[in-house]
Each structure stands twice: as structure tokens, then as C-alpha cells.
Amino acid sequence: MEMAIVMARDVGMDWIIHLDTDELLYPGGAAEYSVRRSLAEVPRDADMVIFPNYESSVERHNIKDPFSEVRRLAKKRRCLAILCLPIRVAGRSSTLYSELNVLVSMFKKNYDHLHKDTYFGMNKEATRGNPNYFLTYGNGKSAARIQDHLCPNGALRWHNYAKSPNEIKLEEAAVLHYTYTKFSDLTFRRDRCGCKPTIEDVKRCFMLDFDRAAFIIASTASEEEMRRWYNERVVWNDKQLNLKLLRKGMLTRIYTPIVRNNAGAQKLIVTSQ
Secondary structure, eight states: OHHHHHHHHHTTOSEEEOOOTTEEEEOTTOGGGOHHHHHHTSOTTOOEEEEOEEEEOOSOSOOSOTTTOEEEEEEEESOOEETTEEOOOOSSSOEEEEEEEESSOEEEOOGGGSOHHHHHHHHHHHHTTSSSSSSSOOSOEEEEEOOTTEEEETTTEEEETTSOOOEEEOSSOEEEEOOSOSTHHHHHHHHTOOOOSSTTGGGGTOOSHHHHHHHHHHHHSOHHHHHHHHHHHTOOOOHHHHHHHHHHTSEEEOOHHHHHHTGGGGGOOOOOO
16 A cells, blocks of 8 residues: 555545445545545545445345346336436337346445434344444545655555644545455355364454354355355345335435446337337
């Protein structure tokens, strides 16, 4: 990350942020859906900006590509809007079309974007028996303004050797964290670590309680047991609970990443025969 700071300065970048491969920036509240616009509106005296993280809440157990995967369903209607994007439909009467069913669209909001009464009042229901409110980290990611003496402070934050940085938090923008969206994520964590599957030994490799539990189950259980554990701990199968938390604002639907990745869908034309 130190080299990234040097490279960013060399090419004249204004900001730097560290994102993992299972994360996307969501510039909520910004005009033109633009991260550039979000950062341009940050006060000049702010050195760092916190993007609170939202965590994916998958509703299916067989997802392969959480960033772009959709399911197409054949139906008949006179007109259609795909995820709020208009689609041209040829034909005068009933027309066959493909409706996009987004497989990863539900996210659990960060407590920084929730009213405290909602967070504390519904925390137990939203946690669903897991160790913490989020499966993994919950303190967001920080973007830093490129300037003298900037340095990394772990993977989530930045620091400055010469001063205490002035840090602000964005009220609508977020980092979308697609965590454990695939069943194979369990075996991925198992295969990358040589720890013994014991509570004490996994502490050497994993900081978070859920990661430790996932490693142990992936190392000791049969595939059937792993799938049962994954469905109970990760997959949001309870539609009534989902609807309740969506209505309370603890869960939210965000379609934009998949819509942008499937932009060609809005050009689809299917004519009735």
C-alpha cells in the first residue's frame, strides 16, 4: 500500500482507497452515480472519508457470480421495466420477454446508516444466531486524500505521520461487501490455511469469529453438513423476516451494480410469433 501511495502521487491522483476483490464502491446520494462526484463534494479540510460497509445478504445457496449473476424467467405481458430500466418490446399484444431476477440485491446496512433504536431494537433478529451483527468486518473502508506523509494504517484506514488526520463519514455512500456469497467460499478459506480446526489454533489465522467458525466447519464436516450450516448461517431463507427488516430499513435492495454489468439487457427485443 505504501507503493500504491507513491504510484498515485506520480500519476496525479487525488484520492486513494483500498478495496478487496469482493467489494464495490456504492456512491449513494451522489449525482450521476459517481464516486468522483462524491469525493469532489468532500470539504477541502477533510483528509479521509469513511465509506460505511453494507454486507450482502444472499437469498440463494447456489450463486456462482455475485457481481453479475441474474436468472431469466420467461413471462408474458404487454410492457415491462427491467429493474427500473425501460426495455423496448416489439409486438402489439402479448409479448414474450426475459425478466431479470437479480440473485444478489439485498444488503444489510451499516449501523452508521441506521437509527440507533432500529439497530439495538432489531439486532438479535438481524444477527440470526451468528457471533456478530455482520458476518465479517463492520467498520467500513477509508479513502484518503493524497498528500505528504500519508501512510496506511492496516487494510481499512490511513494515517499521516505529520498530523492527526481530519476524518469524515459519508451519510449515504457505502462499500458493498459481497461476503460468503458462494458456498465455495467456505472451502476457499479452508484451503488457504494450514491451521488445525480447533478454536485456539484458528486464532492464529483468523481475527473474526465467523471466519473461525467457517474454517472449522469446512475442515471437519461432510459436504451435506457444510451445506446445511451455510443455509442456516449465511442464506436468508426466511422471507417474512427479510420483509420485516426491509421495511424497518435494516436491510436494503441495491440493484445498480448488476444493472450496470448487464446493461445489454435493456437492448433486448423479442417479438411475439
